[in-house]
Amino acid sequence: MVLALALVHFGLPLAYYSYVKSKWFRKPWNLRLDGAYRSRVTIILPTYNEAGLIAEGLENLYAQDYPRSLLEIVVIDSASGNGTANIIER
Numbered sequence: 001m002v003l004a005l006a007l008v009h010f011g012l013p014l015a016y017y018s019y020v021k022s023k024w025f026r027k028p029w030n031l032r033l034d035g036a037y038r039s040r041v042t043i044i045l046p047t048y049n050e051a052g053l054i055a056e057g058l059e060n061l062y063a064q065d066y067p068r069s070l071l072e073i074v075v076i077d078s079a080s081g082n083g084t085a086n087i088i089e090r
Contacts, residue, residue, distance in 0.1 A: 045058075045061075054084055
């Protein structure tokens with residue numbers, strides 16, 4: 001009885017997988033890839049009392065060679081008390 005249950009429990013999924021593999025995995029999908037395509041990138045930068053580091057961090061992000069028109073940087077300041085928001089605005 002246990003052997004029959006094990007066979008059903010493991011055999012049916014394996015049989016289904018082999019069916020799907022033979023039917024769909026070898027199907028040509030006819031995809032055309034565009035090598036010049038670049039996706040939009042959003043960088044979310046949470047900060048809290050980062051006045052000493054935030055200017056350098058933002059400069060490092062803008063120094064990337066990714067197209068500026070596709071790059072969005074969102075800085076979230078959690079009510080810092082050391083002037084982080086002022087540095088971010090500059």
